[in-house]
Amino acid sequence: MNAFVRFVAQLAGCALALLVAKPAMADVERFGLILGNNVGSPEQAELRYAESDAEKIRDTLQSLGRFDPDKLVLLQGESADTVRKALAGLGERLRLAASKPNTQVVLFAYYSGHADGAALHLRGSALPLGELEQWVRASAAEFRLLILDACRSGALTRVKGGTRAPPVEIRTEGSLAREGLLFWTASAANEDAQESDAIKGSFFSHYLNSALLGAGDVDGDGNVSVEEAYRYASENTVRASSATFGGTQHPTFRYELSGYGKLELTTLWEHTSGRATLVVPAGKPYLVFRDSSSGPVVGEIGASDRARHISVRPGTYFLRARAPDALLEGRVRVGAWETREVRDADLSRSAYARLVRKGGVRSSAFFVGAGAQVHTALSNATGTCFGGYGEVGIHWEALTGQLRVGVCRAAFDNGRLQGTVDEATAQLRLVRVIDLRSVSPYFGIEAGALFLSQNFDLRNGSASDSRTFGMTGAGVLGVSLELAGGFALSAEGAFALYLYPLENAVSGETKRQADLSIRPSVGLSKTW
Template sequence: MKSLWIFGVFLATFLSTTFAWARIERFAVIIGNNAGAPGDVELRYAESDATRVHDVLKDLGGFPPANMVLLRGEGADTVRATLIAMNDRIRQAAAPDVQVIAVVYYSGHADATALHLGRTTLDLPQLEQLVRGSAASFRVLVLDACRSGALTRVKGGSPAAPVDIRIDGRLAGEGVVFLTASSANEDAQESDALKGSFFTHYFVSGLMGAADDNGDGLVELEEAYDHAYDNTLRASSRTLAGTQHPTFRYELRGQGKVLLTSLPAGASGRATLELPAGRSYLLFGGSSAGPVVAEVSARDVGRKISVKPGTYFVRGRDKDYLLEGSITLSAGQAAVLRDDTLTQVAYARLVRKGQARAGAVHGPQAGYRLRTSFWKGASPCHGFFAGYAIETEHLSVTPRLGACRGGFANDVLSADTDELDLSVRLAHAWDFPVVSLDLGISAGAAILNESFVTRGVAPARTSFAGHVGAGLDATVDLPAGFYLLGEVAAETYFFRQQDAAHPRESDIAAAFAMRLLGGAGKRF
């Protein structure tokens, strides 16, 4: 998985040795490229991940913008020239009383010999030489390049030997650093839902405050690593590419806790948002279609997130529903989000929008049904129904079992008419602020039994019928996944009917009826 932990390593190292230096200079070259060599699958988020790393270093790591270069979609010549120019600047900044930290980060395609920067390549030995040859006190190379996958995209190109880049020498006597992208034979994964890699998402969320378990406003290395490890393990365990185990190993001088970030509560250029406990929250930039900025899971103790001023879309996830809404934060503001300021959204609506983790919701429904009579003079057929609805993004399927009783009476005889039927309904829904409407078609089979109350006139008769129909359904969502439903449909029944003139013969007859339903259901 992504080795952004190295940022914790170098930040921890310079924080633990700051007393020995009069000044610290920080430099970074951040590289992202979605394109690779011919045959490489186009990545979606390598360049945006590089941007997130750049912003974390600038906003929370204290890297001056003048000392940072962000390269997106650039070729090997530009990358090489940028690294050489950065090394020249570092040599000019180096002095006995100055500690210089240099970070080179790459996200994109690679194989065992070179980075794939679009149609160009940069040999790994040359890249390593440029990093090792820097005059910086601390030199850090983060290489995020693995293989490509299917549903959850895995970074890289065609199957090849794992990339082997390690900085394992002593860095100015300050420590030994080992980098691994993940555990052996594992891949770094991208997520369409997060619009980035799992590890970067959870690591950055942790640095923004989700990993601050003790609430002291400081995120330590152990806190950040535990946060990213646990959440990456949980999220990647649901993917086809397999579980991801982030790893890192380092040796540093000194003892005690290692500080990664200090959350700037009340700082003029930041805002703090405290999220309620008990459920998971996603924070999107701008609107629900914006990038995922941070996430706080239901199990996280740290609930305060440090963000830039602006408007954010918040989505809270409960067992049976979502909470959604927007909040605008100003510079220096410390806000506390309240659930009653958010709108409750049933999971079925999220499924129909294609925004739910699960591809469907399902559950039972039951209630009262009424069918109008087939013939003049007969009474409507009153009864009940029970069904089980399965709702997906574009279509719902609902098998139902129903029963009802009607009858008729005249001067000569009276009878009861019972119906037992099984049907399947297919429908497509549209969601409105209060109600959801769906238009559907149905087909089924029924057993019709006619028993005469007037004895001795005629024997009971049982017949079979098929029916098709179309109708409109309305549902209103209730708390805890429950909902009310109402439906009106027009149906045509087809059954055999005796010819009055020739009792031994029968014809296929059709009868039209209206069907009304009212009931309730529960979605899981």
């Protein structure tokens, strides 16, 4: 969005606020309680990202949510007693703020960590869910939002089911008025809230933070409302967790609103303290990392998200996008107040096969291929065997496994007899690929079954056709070149050993034959 459009949007927002406000507009004071605990009960595994999730939410509220730093309480890795003291102190601050004339108070409470259906587990201690809920209800804030990103936190909203609830409808008009109470949980009462190493956080907190940074701005007004934030976080958590071993995670909600107006949790174009905006193309999901691919995940924009922008601090970011056949990656730098439109051409393109072999992003990639091959004559023929092959395979990090089926035909002519030799092979191959800048050399071994069919045309004497089975093995050396669209061109040479019974066409005697052959081939493959 350019500066003029942003100015018009801000002006329209101010005009709308003036139209719907009461004669004496109330001041709004926003308070936040942000809790993160990696360590729960002694028997529970330590989490990796709960405390960093809490810090991300705090930073986003401070940057974009108009929460003053001194009104945001962040506690990481603290016990239940320490949290109770913080609740008491914050409760008194809420009471004093609410006692001011013409002042409305907003409370945003968030927890990420271990829990069960009865309590939060805080470094070997427990804080009952009922106690936390009662504190939120009894607070002097007029609007209260409690978010729990923890296992079985759905007990707070009394949602037991494992089916997806309809999207929340918190449709309100106008400005702040009356009072409201909202409870959000990251999972239903019988479900685990899951973390992901890929996004370096829990699913629900990751998508909630992405929504607040701008991915949830569905209507494009530059603000992320309560409804937009929950809808985005909920739908994306269901989508992402559905592919995990732990199973689909269903966020839940309960709300008690009384004449409450629309509330924006974050405002993207105002109060940004010199922040910047990244805009990405439609049609692909983008992960945004700070500094590099090993840096913290800032946020995500999904493939089908209508909002294609995300608010960030000025600096360098690493973007990763998934195309159908490859990964797009690259670093971009954005300055204060700048809106940077990222194009696919700004990012480098890496085929999934290479990424699998680097041990990142995916654990395997499937491919199919076909090509032409020949091999030097065996003892049962007098000419080169010309033919082709087809193959299927899987790229893993350490090795590539393939099943290759080949056919070829050679001529036989010893002056007395003429004929053809048809050959079919089925081989299992294990290959090690070494990725260089533009090409990928590889080497490996193969072993399989061999079928030979000799068919004779007689000039003098007589001979019968023969059908025989044997074995084949080979050492393989080749190179592949990546093309666009997931395609790759390969050329290789195989040094093959053929073991098969060879029948004398005249005498009818059979002996075991071992032949060495050189088999060059070229082919085209497609990887998904």
